[in-house]
Amino acid sequence: xxxxxxQTVGPFLHLGLTVEGGNLLVPPGHPDAVRLHGRVLDGAGxxxxxxxxxxxxxxxxxxxxxxxxxxxxxxxxxxxxGRSQTDGDGNYWxxxxxxxxxxxxxxxxxxxxxxxxxxxxxxFTRAYLPGDEPDPLLDGLEPGLRDTLxxxxxxRGLLFDIHLQGEGETVFLSYPRQAx
Amino acid sequence: MTTQADxxxxxxxxxxxxGPQPRLDYPPYRSxxxxxxxxxxxxxxxxxxxxWAPCFGHADVAATEADLTIQRxxxxxxxxxxxxGRITDGEGRPVRNQxxxxxxxxxxxxxxxxxxxxxxxxxxxxxxxxxxxxxxxxVYSFQTIKPGAYPWRNHVNAWRPAHIHFSLFGxxxxxxxxxxxxxxxxxxxxxxxxxxxxxxPKARELLVATYDHxxxxxxxxxxxxxxxxxxxxHRTPLEEE
Numbered sequence: 047x048x049x050x051x052x053q054t055v056g057p058f059l060h061l062g063l064t065v066e067g068g069n070l071l072v073p074p075g076h077p078d079a080v081r082l083h084g085r086v087l088d089g090a091g092x093x094x095x096x097x098x099x100x101x102x103x104x105x106x107x108x109x110x111x112x113x114x115x116x117x118x119x120x121x122x123x124x125x126x127x128g129r130s131q132t133d134g135d136g137n138y139w140x141x142x143x144x145x146x147x148x149x150x151x152x153x154x155x156x157x158x159x160x161x162x163x164x165x166x167x168x169x170f171t172r173a174y175l176p177g178d179e180p181d182p183l184l185d186g187l188e189p190g191l192r193d194t195l196x197x198x199x200x201x202r203g204l205l206f207d208i209h210l211q212g213e214g215e216t217v218f219l220s221y222p223r224q225a226x
Numbered sequence: 227m228t229t230q231a232d233x234x235x236x237x238x239x240x241x242x243x244x245g246p247q248p249r250l251d252y253p254p255y256r257s258x259x260x261x262x263x264x265x266x267x268x269x270x271x272x273x274x275x276x277x278w279a280p281c282f283g284h285a286d287v288a289a290t291e292a293d294l295t296i297q298r299x300x301x302x303x304x305x306x307x308x309x310x311g312r313i314t315d316g317e318g319r320p321v322r323n324q325x326x327x328x329x330x331x332x333x334x335x336x337x338x339x340x341x342x343x344x345x346x347x348x349x350x351x352x353x354x355x356x357x358x359x360x361x362x363x364x365v366y367s368f369q370t371i372k373p374g375a376y377p378w379r380n381h382v383n384a385w386r387p388a389h390i391h392f393s394l395f396g397x398x399x400x401x402x403x404x405x406x407x408x409x410x411x412x413x414x415x416x417x418x419x420x421x422x423x424x425x426x427p428k429a430r431e432l433l434v435a436t437y438d439h440x441x442x443x444x445x446x447x448x449x450x451x452x453x454x455x456x457x458x459x460h461r462t463p464l465e466e467e
Contacts, residue, residue, distance in 0.1 A: 058339040
């Protein structure tokens with residue numbers, strides 16, 4: 047099949063990829079809300095101000111949302127999807143829930159997609175919760191690389207920096223059946 | 227000072243060097259130099275949430291959002307056009323009821339965006355952003371204005387070919403795609419390091435729409451067709467809803 051190639055989102059991504067409340071998977075006042083946040087950094091360690099991060103995750107019990115309404119936030123329904131643009135320092139943030147495991151005994155993670163001016167195609171990665179559960183991806187990586195995929199816990203928060211290049215470069219993923 | 231001749235030489239040197247997707251490391255596109263990962267992507271089997279995609283419905287997107295010519299009080303300037311096509315997955319199945327977002331410059335090549343300082347006029351009647359859901363056959367359709375080419379600062383006298391940005395979701399998270407649609411016969415194709423970051427000519431051509439006179443409406447608008455194939459899915463048919 048002739049799979050369409052990707053192209054950069056360019057500098058004007060905000061025009062097309064702005065969703066009102068897009069970074070609020072739950073309202074920040076929700077009793078279980080946590081802030082998932084971090085910086086998108088380039089190879090010189092500078093924040094990337096023209097980037098967008100999307101996340102897709104299960105709820106606290108590991109249930110993958112199947113209801114429509116991922117754009118239209120009613121303040122009550124957890125739809126599991128969010129989009130945050132980075133600010134002038136490269137910071138993104140979401141108000142969300144800590145995901146549960148989608149199958150028993152597995153390490154929960156949040157699926158992450160990265161877009162930016164200067165990035166010719168989107169990048170996929172995973173933001174894992176810290177833990178001891180076996181995981182085929184994490185277990186096959188050397189510790190320095192593995193650590194790039196694990197969030198740091200904070201009080202009411204999860205920190206996940208994304209290094210596009212250079213020291214601490216995040217492990218990015220490809221999946222079978224994608225064109226390379 | 228980097229000239230078009232310098233960039234064109236670099237583009238020539240890299241022709242055919244990549245696969246069907248853009249090269250992440252593509253120095254002629256200067257902004258990619260510090261923003262591309264240096265390690266190969268790690269191949270992994272999708273699991274859990276990755277086997278599903280976010281769901282959108284008519285509560286999310288109003289039908290009028292697919293018409294970029296009616297968002298303001300008056301008619302936008304430029305060449306009115308429709309762009310439509312079918313989104314399928316790697317197995318040829320339609321991608322139904324899924325979100326498509328677009329954004330673009332106006333007919334003069336100016337974006338409705340603070341950071342666009344190109345001295346071409348803004349059009350008070352054209353914002354240049356729209357979205358729609360595909361129908362039960364995977365078909366999307368937008369009415370808009372043909373965008374103009376515009377200058378950027380990659381090198382001296384750098385101009386982007388006219389294009390519309392497309393953002394697409396599939397039925398798996400792993401099918402997510404953001405790309406750009408181009409217009410047939412654009413003289414800027416060979417000069418543009420963003421378009422040429424896809425170094426395989428056959429793959430590049432997949433991003434060029436086709437003019438389709440059957441889609442053209444007499445005395446009203448021109449018609450373009452652009453079909454899009456996303457990557458394959460990982461779910462078995464049993465898991466389909």
